[in-house]
Amino acid sequence: MNTLEQYGFTDRIDGLFSFHFPGPDVPEPARVIRADRGRVLVASRHGIVHLDGGNSLVTGDWAAIEPGGSVMGCLPRSSLLQRKRAYDPLSEAQILGANIDLLGVVVPLDRPLSTNRLERTLVAAWDSGALPIVILTKADLSTRFDDVVAETVRRARGVEVLTTSAEDRDGLEDLRGRIGAGQTLALLGPSGAGKSSLINALLGDHRQDTGEVRAGDGRGRHTTTARELVPLGDGAVVMDTPGLRGFALWDAENGLSEVFGDIEDLFGDCRFRDCAHDLEPGCAVRSAIESGALEERRWLSYRKMERELASLHRRQDAAEQRRHARSFHRVARDAALAKDFRNRFRETR
Template identity: 75%
Template structure:
C-alpha cells in the first residue's frame, strides 16, 4: 500500500498542513491528497490508503486537503484546502467568456511531450511552454520515441533551440534510453505532469517510468483500429522517491486548447508539410522548395484549404490580442465559422478520395 509520502508528502507540505490546520483538543484532521475529483466526491490518498470523501467540489487532482478524522463515525469529508504551489489552468480560446478551468494543482514539473518523429511546430511549442511557465511549475521538454528517428541529432538541436533555455530530455520507451536521466531530474517528492498531443507517447512513457502496465496504450485500441481507448487508470501515480505522475484527461489534452485542437484535427495534414520545406523559416509563399506550394501545384492540397488555414491562423492571433469583450465575441463567432467550413471541406475531400 502506498503511503502519503509516496504521493509527494514532503516536509514542506507537513509544515504547511500543521500551520494551517493545527490540532486542537476536540477536532483533528489528517492530510490527504486528491487523486481524482468528481462532482462533490473525491478519491484521496491518505496514510491509511485510498479514501472516498465528500467535498464541496472545489478540489482538483493534486490538491492537498484536510480530511475529518472521525474514526468512521460519519462519512469522511474534506474540511480544508492547502494553498496551491502551482495551478495548470485553461481558458477556452474560442470562448473568451468561459470560466477559467483548473486542471491540476501542485505540479512541480510540466513535461511537454514531443514525439521525435513528428516534432511540434515552433509556434505550438512556444505557446505550450508559456502556458507551462504560467502555471507556476517548471517546464521541461521530453522528446519521445528517440529510437524512431534517423535525424536524431538534427531534431534534438532544433528542439533545444526552439525551447529557449528549457531543458530538453530525449527518451525511448522502446530501448529504455534516457529514462534514468529523466527520473533523476524529477527527483524526490516532486509531481510531474505530461502534456502532449495524442499519440505522442505519454502512456508508454508513464508505463516505462512506473515499471508496470498502469496505462492503456495505443497498442490496445479496439478492433477496427479507430476506437479511441480510454485511460482507465489512476490519475495520480506514485513512481518511487515520492515522485508522482499526474495524468488526468484534462491535463493530457491541455497542450491543445480547444481552438488549437480544432486546428490540428482539421489542418494536421497541412502542418505536416512544413518540415518538408527547403527553408526552416519558410513563409510558404514564394520561397523556392516550399512543400506547401508544391502540394498545391501538384493537386495534393486544395488551395482553398490552404487559404482557410492562413485565415484561421490570423483569427487565432488576433483573438489572443483582443481586449474588448464584444470584439472577443465577434471573433469567436467568425473563428467557429472558419473551423466549420474547413472541416466540411476536408470531409468532402476525404469522401471523394475513398470512392
C-alpha cells in the same frame, strides 16, 4: 513509506497543514489522485479512499479532511496549470492540475514537430508556476533525430530538452533523476505521444493503459481519459493526463514573456512608443525581421497568442461589467425598497 508519502507528502507539506489549518484539531492531509465532478480519489494515512463533496478539488491538490470525512479545504496551490475551456462563451478557466513541480511538455518524435504547439504549451507551462522541461519521446522511431532535437532545443529557448524512448528504455534514468522525493512531474502533450508508455517504462510495470496510434495519420486514440497521479515508489509522483487537442491560453502573460522575451525586448527600440509594429517607420520588430534576426513565423505566433489573451481579457472585462451592473441594480433596488420602507414607516408613525 506510507501511502501518503508515496504521493509526495513531506515534512514541508505537514508544516503547511499546521500553518493553514491551526487549532486543536488539525485536519487529516490527503492528496487528490483523481477528481471527477465532486467525487475524488485521495491518498491518505488510511490508504486510498473515495471522498464526496470535493467539488473544488483538482488532481494534485492537498486536501484537508475533517475527522468526519468531509473536505474542509485545501492548501494554497504552489502551482496551477490552467487553460481556457474550449467552446465556452463565458470564458472560464479549466484547471488541469495543481502542485506540479516539473511540467513535462511531451513532444513525440514519430511525427513532424509542431513548433506552434510547443511554444504554446511552453507559455502555459511557464505560467503555471512549475518548471517546464521538454521531453522528446519515441526516439527509436525518429528518422531525422538530430535535426528535430536541434530544432526543439532552438524553439525551447533555454528550457531543458530530454530525449527518451520507452521502447528502448533510453533516457529514463535521466528523467527519473529530475523528480526528487516529494516532487510531482506532470506530462502534457498530444494523444498518442507516449505519455502513459513513459510512465509505465519509469515504473517498469504496465500500470497505465496505452493505445496504438491510428495507421492513417499517426494520431492517438485518446486512451487516457482522466488526469491521475501515479507514484513512482519513493515519494516521486507523475501526473498522467489525457492528450490535449489544443491549448487555449488563460491569463498567460507571464508565460508569454518567458517564451518571447526577446521579442518584447525589441519594443523599447521602436521609434514610436505606441508602435503597432505594422508599417510604422523605425519599427525595431520589422527591421529585426528584415535583417533575419527575428523569424517572422515566431513574430506571428507571438502576435496570435497576444491577440488571443487580449480578446480573453475583453470578454473577462465585459463579464465583470455585467456582474457589476447586476450588483449595482441590486443595490439600487435594495436602496429603493429601503426608502419605500422608510416612507411607509413615516406615514404610519
